[in-house]
Amino acid sequence: MTNIVLVHGLWADGSCWSETITELQALGHEPVAAQLSLESMEQDVAAVRRMLSTVEGPVLLVGWSYGGAVITNAAQGQEKVQALSYIAAFMPDEGESVSDIVRRRVGSVLPETLRVTEDGHSYIDRLVYGTAIAADAPAERTALASAVQKFARLGIDGSPSAAPAWRGLPSHYLVASEDRVLPAETQRELAARAGAEATEWATGHGPMFGRPKELATYLDGIAKGL
DSSP: OOEEEEEOOTTOOGGGGHHHHHHHHHTTOEEEEOOOOSSOHHHHHHHHHHHHTTSOSSEEEEEETHHHHHHHHHTTTOTTEEEEEEESOOOOOTTOOHHHHHTTOSOOSHHHHEEEOTTSEEEEOTTTHHHHHOTTSOHHHHHHHHHHOOOEETTGGGOOOOSOGGGTSOEEEEEETTOSSSOHHHHHHHHHHHTOEEEEESOOSOHHHHOHHHHHHHHHHHHTTO
């Protein structure tokens, strides 16, 4: 049994992992999902460390999308964390931000799908959330994810990373080759730079929506190696 801490991305909340949590429990693990404020990177790192304080080691720390940048920072100094798993995720180096990584390539659908509130928060247009995040997932699942999405404060993606935990921990990267948010080639580059063990699936940005059972099996395989 391994404790698995799951960290969501922008425009989502911890419920994005619901089906994967159920499958991981069936495999004998004790998964928990952190809930990020999406107000600042500092607050989100603190939220993950707070969650880590409630579980015993060894821990597999998993980050999806923006959550990858969060775990890159949150795992520093956390001895119970034995490995990192990045799911179509941002994997910044020291001094690098999520927005720096975004600017590497054109092709993301986010510029045309994001909407901004009067008080400076962003969300994905609910009508296109599914096609943007997980076109291979059941429409009813992404409709639910769209309905509960958290708004992200503008500028949160500009926070520079501290020294990355992936330099000292075994890291795994799941590349989503059909990703419409973070280009697959960028994902491959991030994994290679970090020396992460890379696996590639023909899936969209959110495999927890389209392939939750397979995702649980994938994480189970990593956890068994801890």
